Each structure stands twice: as C-alpha cells, then as structure tokens.
Amino acid sequence: MTNEKTIREPLFHISKRAPLSKGQVALIYLSAVVIALILSGFVCTLLFGANPFAALVGIFEGNFGTDSRIWWLLRDASLLLLVSLALAPAFRMKFWNLGGNGQIIMGALACYACMHYAYGQIPNVIMYILMITTSVGVGILWAIIPAVFKAKWNTNETLFTLMMNYIAMGLVNYATSKWSLQQTGKLEPINGAKLPEIGNKYILIILIAVAVTVFMFFYLKKSKHGFEVALVGESVNTARYVGINVKKTVIRTVLLSGAICGIVGLLFCGVVDGNVYEDTPQNMGFTAIMAVWFAQCNPLIMIISSFGIIFLSRGINHYQKNVLKLTNSAVSDMIVGFVYFIILCCEFFVVYKLQTRRNKRNFGFKDISEQIAGKGDGKPTAVEKEERNEGGNK
Amino acid sequence: MKKQIALELKNICKYFPGKVIANKNVNLTLYKGEILSLLGENGSGKTTLMNMISGIYFPDEGKIFIDGEEVVIRSPKDAFKYKIGMIHQHFKLVDIFSAAENIVLGVNDGSRYNIKKVNSRVREIAERYGFDIDPKKKIYNMSVSEKQTVEIIKVLYRGADILILDEPTAVLTPQEIEKLFVILRKMKADGKSIIIITHKLNEVMEISDRVSILRKGEYIGTVETAETNPKELTEMMVGKKTDLKIERVKTDFDRPLLEIRDLVINKDDGSLAIDNASFYIRGGEILGVAGIAGCGQKELCEAIAGLRPIKSGLIMHKGENLIGLPPKVIIEKGVSMSFIPEDRLGMGLAPSFSITDNMMLKTYSEGRGPFVDRKSARARANALIEKLDIVTPSSETPVRRLSGGNVQKVLVGREIESAPNVIITAYPVRGLDINSSYVIYDILNEQKKKGTGILFIGEDLDVMLALCDKIIVICHGKIMGIVHAEKTTKEELGLMMTGSLDLTEEKKDKNYGIAKDSNLTEEEWKAEEEKQAEKENEDD
Numbered sequence: 001m002t003n004e005k006t007i008r009e010p011l012f013h014i015s016k017r018a019p020l021s022k023g024q025v026a027l028i029y030l031s032a033v034v035i036a037l038i039l040s041g042f043v044c045t046l047l048f049g050a051n052p053f054a055a056l057v058g059i060f061e062g063n064f065g066t067d068s069r070i071w072w073l074l075r076d077a078s079l080l081l082l083v084s085l086a087l088a089p090a091f092r093m094k095f096w097n098l099g100g101n102g103q104i105i106m107g108a109l110a111c112y113a114c115m116h117y118a119y120g121q122i123p124n125v126i127m128y129i130l131m132i133t134t135s136v137g138v139g140i141l142w143a144i145i146p147a148v149f150k151a152k153w154n155t156n157e158t159l160f161t162l163m164m165n166y167i168a169m170g171l172v173n174y175a176t177s178k179w180s181l182q183q184t185g186k187l188e189p190i191n192g193a194k195l196p197e198i199g200n201k202y203i204l205i206i207l208i209a210v211a212v213t214v215f216m217f218f219y220l221k222k223s224k225h226g227f228e229v230a231l232v233g234e235s236v237n238t239a240r241y242v243g244i245n246v247k248k249t250v251i252r253t254v255l256l257s258g259a260i261c262g263i264v265g266l267l268f269c270g271v272v273d274g275n276v277y278e279d280t281p282q283n284m285g286f287t288a289i290m291a292v293w294f295a296q297c298n299p300l301i302m303i304i305s306s307f308g309i310i311f312l313s314r315g316i317n318h319y320q321k322n323v324l325k326l327t328n329s330a331v332s333d334m335i336v337g338f339v340y341f342i343i344l345c346c347e348f349f350v351v352y353k354l355q356t357r358r359n360k361r362n363f364g365f366k367d368i369s370e371q372i373a374g375k376g377d378g379k380p381t382a383v384e385k386e387e388r389n390e391g392g393n394k
Numbered sequence: 395m396k397k398q399i400a401l402e403l404k405n406i407c408k409y410f411p412g413k414v415i416a417n418k419n420v421n422l423t424l425y426k427g428e429i430l431s432l433l434g435e436n437g438s439g440k441t442t443l444m445n446m447i448s449g450i451y452f453p454d455e456g457k458i459f460i461d462g463e464e465v466v467i468r469s470p471k472d473a474f475k476y477k478i479g480m481i482h483q484h485f486k487l488v489d490i491f492s493a494a495e496n497i498v499l500g501v502n503d504g505s506r507y508n509i510k511k512v513n514s515r516v517r518e519i520a521e522r523y524g525f526d527i528d529p530k531k532k533i534y535n536m537s538v539s540e541k542q543t544v545e546i547i548k549v550l551y552r553g554a555d556i557l558i559l560d561e562p563t564a565v566l567t568p569q570e571i572e573k574l575f576v577i578l579r580k581m582k583a584d585g586k587s588i589i590i591i592t593h594k595l596n597e598v599m600e601i602s603d604r605v606s607i608l609r610k611g612e613y614i615g616t617v618e619t620a621e622t623n624p625k626e627l628t629e630m631m632v633g634k635k636t637d638l639k640i641e642r643v644k645t646d647f648d649r650p651l652l653e654i655r656d657l658v659i660n661k662d663d664g665s666l667a668i669d670n671a672s673f674y675i676r677g678g679e680i681l682g683v684a685g686i687a688g689c690g691q692k693e694l695c696e697a698i699a700g701l702r703p704i705k706s707g708l709i710m711h712k713g714e715n716l717i718g719l720p721p722k723v724i725i726e727k728g729v730s731m732s733f734i735p736e737d738r739l740g741m742g743l744a745p746s747f748s749i750t751d752n753m754m755l756k757t758y759s760e761g762r763g764p765f766v767d768r769k770s771a772r773a774r775a776n777a778l779i780e781k782l783d784i785v786t787p788s789s790e791t792p793v794r795r796l797s798g799g800n801v802q803k804v805l806v807g808r809e810i811e812s813a814p815n816v817i818i819t820a821y822p823v824r825g826l827d828i829n830s831s832y833v834i835y836d837i838l839n840e841q842k843k844k845g846t847g848i849l850f851i852g853e854d855l856d857v858m859l860a861l862c863d864k865i866i867v868i869c870h871g872k873i874m875g876i877v878h879a880e881k882t883t884k885e886e887l888g889l890m891m892t893g894s895l896d897l898t899e900e901k902k903d904k905n906y907g908i909a910k911d912s913n914l915t916e917e918e919w920k921a922e923e924e925k926q927a928e929k930e931n932e933d934d
Contacts, residue, residue, distance in 0.1 A: 016410075019795075218765075222765045222766065222768075223764050223765050223766065224758055224759055224764060224765065224766050225764070226766075227751070227754075227758050227766050230744075230747070231744055231747075231755070234744040234745070234746060234747065235744055235745075238742060238743065238744055238755070240701055240721065241699065241701060241721060241731075241742060242721070242722075242725075242755045242756045243720060243721045243722025243723075243725060243756070
C-alpha cells in the first residue's frame, strides 16, 4: 500500500484558453515587444553599464535620425516585405521554402550578368527588359527545382531549398573570379546600368512592395488559386479528394514564390548595389520567415512585422556602432534574438493559460461557481440550467 | 455483507474554454468487485470524467476519495499509485516493441530490466484471467483485439485495482466482445472494480451491475442494471422519450447504378486490400458493408472515388467505366464519397477552414473569373446550418471548433446538397450520439426515397441490420457473402466477419454479386474488360 497520499493541489496547471479576439492577441504581442525592449535595455546596462533609455533613444536615432536613414529604413522594410510575400504562399501550403537567400542571390546574379555583358553594347531599354526577365526567370528556376522534386518524388523541400542556397553562393564566387577586373575578390559595381530612378532612388522598391502586397492579399484570401494553396497546406488528402491537382498547385505556388524572390534580387542588384555578393540578400531569406510567422501568412500584417524587424535591427545596429562603439554585430544579434524569443514565447499565452490554485475559479464561471459553492445538494437552479445548456452546446 | 467503496467522486466539475461545461457536480460511487457502466451521449463528459480519475485532466472543483480517503490525482503517475488504470479508446502502444516490452514501458519499480521475468509475469496475469497472448509478439503483427489485450494487461501489470475501459467494444466483433466480457467477469470475481464506457445499451444490460448516466456533463443518476431496461436508460440519457427504431424505407429498386466486378485493390504497403470483389448498388437501395475495421473499407471507398489506383477489375457507373478518371470527373458524374476516419476530420473536410469554405470545397472552381464566390457559399452554409440544426456561433467558425456531431452534419449535408446519384458513406455516425445519428439516418433514408444508391460502410451491426436492405460482409478484403438484412442475424454476420463462414463458398455459383439486369450485356462487359486490360498494358 502507499503511505504518502498526495492531498495538495498542484501549484498551477496549464489549460487551453478560449480563442481570443484579434485585439487581445495584438495586445499580447505588443506587450511582448515592450517587455523584450525593456529587458534588452537591462541586458545592455548589465554588460556595458550603458543607460537603458539611451538604448531606446539610440534605436529611434538610428532609424529616424537623418533623411537618408528614413529612406534606408523604408528601403529595407520594403525589401523584407517583398521576401516575406514571396515566402507566404509557399508557407501557407506548408512548403517550407528556406531557399529565399539563394533565390535572391540568383536573381541578383542574373541581373549582374546582363549588366556586365550588355551595358553599353545594346540600348538601355532592351538591357532593362533583359535584366528583369532573366532575374525573374532564374529566381523561378532556383525555386522550382526543389518543387518539382517534391511533387514528383516527394523529396524533402526543407533540406533541398537550403542546399540550393549554398550552390547559389558558390556560383557568385565563381562569377566573381571570372568577371572581376582587379581581382580584389569583389565585383565592381556597375552603377550606370542600374534601373532608372523615379523621384528617389528607392521609390521604385516601395511601389513594387505595395503592389505585390495588394496582389498577394487578394491572391491568398480571395482567389481560387489561394483557396487551393490553403487546402493543400491544410490536408493533401482532402485536396486530392475534392479533385485538386496537388502537384500542379505545388509547382505553381513555388513558381510564384521564386519569381518574387527573383524580383528582390533584381532590386538588390539593379537598384541598390549595382553589384552582387555572397551576402546580397542580407539574410532576408531567413529573416522573412520570422516576418511571415509573426503575421501568420497575412500579407497586411506582414507590413507591420517586416517594418518592425527592420526597425529593430537597424536601430540596434546604429546604437552599438555609435554609442557602444562596438565593431561587430554581436550585441545587436543578441538583442534581436532576445526580442524574437520573447515574442515567440508569448504565443504560448495566446493558446494556453496558467491556472493557479487560487484563481482557478475566475475565468468566466465566477458566478456559476459561487452559486455551486452556496449549495450542497448540487441541484441546479433554472438559471443555471439555462446557462449550462448554452455552454454545453458550444 | 456491506459492499466496500473503492472509488468515490463528489461534486466533480470541469470547465473548458468558451464556457463549455464538461462536467458539473458529478457524483459517482464504485464498489469493490463490481462493473459499473458509464452511459451518456457524445459530449456528455464521460471521457473527461475518466481522464480526471486517471490524472490526465485536473478537476476544477470537487473531491476524489479512494478507499474512503481523500486524494488528489495530479498525473497519470499518481493514478497508478492509487491503482487506477485506464484503457483508452485509441491504443497507446509502440508498434515495433513486443507485447511485454510495451507492458513494462514506464514501470519504475527499482529493479533491473529483465524481459524474461516480465514475460513470465505477463503469462501469469494472462492465465489468471484467461487472456490469450504471446508476450513476445510484436504489436504491428497484432489484431485490434490483441492490442486491446496488451493495453488491459499493461494496467493489470502495474497492479491496478480500478480499471477504466473507454469504449472497448467499438472495435471488436461480436465474438471478441463475448470473450472480453468473460474476462471482465473473471476480474470482477477477483475483486477488481471496473468502469466501462459504452454506447451500446445491450452491452450495458449484459455486463454491468449498475449504470451511471451523464447528460450534457451533468450527473443524472445511477440505477441497478437488474431493475432497469434499455428504454428507461435511453430516456435518462437523452432526457426525453425517444423511439429507438430505425426505419427501413420501402422503395422500388431501380436498375443497378454502380456495378463492380472482380475488383482487386492493393493497400499502401502492397498487400491485398480488396480481393476480387463483385457487387452492385441499385437506385433506392442502401447496401451495407460490414467488416472489422481495416478490412479494405477505406481502400474500397478511395478506389471508387478515383483516389486510389486499382489492380484489376471494373467499376461501372450507369454503364460507364470510372477507372482511370480523375476524382473531379467522378464527382461531376454524381458519385459522392464521404469517409469519416477515426479522428473524424481527416477526409472531406478542412478542419481549420470555416463552414463556408468547407461548403465550397468541391465547387469553388465553378463560376468565371479568378476569385472564389464566397457569398453564395455563405448562403448555402447558412441554409445548411438551419436545415440540419448545426450548432455553431456562425458560418465563419472553423469546423475544428464544432463538436463531432456537427462536423459530420456539415460533411454529410454538403455531400447531399450536391445531389449525387450514388453516395458512398463510411462511418457517417462514427462517435455520434443517438439524436445526431438519427438525423443522419433520416437524411440517408430521404436520399434513398429519391432513388439514390447508397453504400453504407458501418460499424454497428444492429444499425446496419435495421437500416440497410442488403449487407455485404468482408473479411480481409474478401467478400464472405451478400445477405438480405431482413433474413440474416447478427451472429451470422459476426461469423462471416471473422472468416468462419463463407457464403460464397457454399453457393459456388458464378454469378455471385452480379446483377441480372445489368446495364451492360455480357459481351459488353467482356469488351470493357479487354479495353481495361489494354489500358493497363499501355501503362506498363
């Protein structure tokens, strides 16, 4: 026989909570960001003795301090938004495209190749058309190879797209050794061949981001294709059962994904840098995964998440370079990671709640519980019965 | 002699989010050496209550007493400490382990792991209660009933005195149920206390000493089995008088709508799922398919719907061959298939989609333009919600959040709305309570009157005997016989399901399962067969 009987209730237990309203969810996320920022400030104080408020000021300074900083913020946020929009349909379909970086690099490389060979040889307009079509085409190619393998032989797209990144980086190195004139290990920018400016250098990027956002919103939420994408992501069996050609849907969606990544590559090379490097995408192929995740594949919320991510990383970078006088990005990486971590943690609170011993009665049942407590016989009153029936039907 | 109380629950309450009351003020007493049936419709909180006793959930209010002492059960480990063992509806076994390995898994009695000792103890327990088990047999080689035996021995091995069985008979044949009941009675004689959850009233009457009834989470009462009858129990369970009779509508049978000949289908692993099956469905007929779970029912459904390639044979719909056609074309021809898998959400519905989106699963591509027509789908969803009394906050609620019965109403309702001429439906009432089940039977009967041919793949033999016109019995993919529901008995069906009785052997005539008034002449069948053979050769 057992001697010790457990008669104490557990201190708290975890239970699922009723679905929250959109406002409540937003509030949870917002408070997560605030908590994360305050905590990062304290970490900075602990490590460097810096004033935690100075960090906050530094972040704003880094983003809004000068006109060009504001433009850079908008440029990077738009680019990240575009990459997120590229990944969103694939992710919606549960096709884990981790090859954003590679697809962007290949788009940029194709663009650079056109500039390298065609600049000055043919009319600029034709060169622009070539740049656009090859960038998009090569971006598609880089995405569609894993997709075809997935559709035909059910290979793992996660590893496949990831490995395609390294091939793309290798190709850039090869091109560098081939095309570089001074053998400095870097290609020379071809600024003359950049796409024409409209108003400002970066307005084109912002306009494209806006257009693609609107397109993607309607594509995912309202179109027949979007419906198919969501259904394949939900259940391949059900999709087949209602007569959807799953292979076709996978390939078509990833094609779209690759095409937008190709456009981003074009913008990096043909608008921003006039050049291509191994780290042209600034790791946006991976950062965008966070943006998509936070936004739950909703293109409109992605505007906020992309902007927030860029705002934070640009701001922290500025702060550590100019205030902490650090040359590497260790601190900013750490703090950005910290913020991500806390935001992801708060997802737990969106789905679950902790019930402690004391407050377990108080979640919408307070009144009923009190009535129960008042009666020993357990026979419900008419009011209670009504309430129960309502509840039981849900 | 005064009976000793083994387990007592006092005023147990459990609330779920969204103001759902799963259990409220439940009082339950279990004596030593008795079998108590827990009866209630789906969603009445039986499983929730049992989960609280076995430490999976924690009660929000109330007290649990074991042997007269108050206890708090915080985890399944605690439950074992108090000698409570639960046998879940869905088995929790490691496939590649042997029976004994599964049984000893998680036991921490301080001694070293010694499989030989475990094997002999398992044999000892098996002998004591009359189980039939080989401790060294791997789970993946076991039948459903053997797996259940492992689960039961698992809790006995841990020394459980209170056993909770959650719908143990749902997956068994009549003969296996009889065997299980013999074992339960032996355990009872040995002083164990048993709580058994079941929907089937005849089983309640047969096995239990007392019956406790829950309705909508509320404790209704406990009665002595000897002093009650199924009718009274149903009334307590449903809360009103109900007529338990399923109607078999009389219709004039039309010509065969769907004719299947010599059909051979493989399972995913390449083994035989359906072995040379021939049968036909007439318009205005409900044709039942009886068989132990996993005997090729799923593969048959998938093959007819065009989702699974067949090995050989013909599936003719109104004289046209369906084989090789894409699923979409088969749907357009009016062949509707709905399969309710064990998790109830698998095929035919998208769980996180709204009711509206699920309504347009099969029709979304209709209409011109690149956008889907959500407006008309919403109207159809609302009409269906009203017609079938689907309980939901709105048409935009994800079906995942609906209760089982309402999910099935959405699925069956959508299928019928598309006005099919052949309905293939597998387990449409799986896990539904009595009221919802009757709604589904009514819908099927209504379709039958309209001249639709219905293939009803079911679990409950009593229901099939009452509802179907004819019943095909399959055993490991082979048709054992096609019988008229009015002329057969449950025992006969049970024998056929286990393969002990083969009517096709007896009758030996070649035309078993072949309609005399087929849509095609024998020559035409021959021609179709040749065409099919040619096509297969081309594919190779």
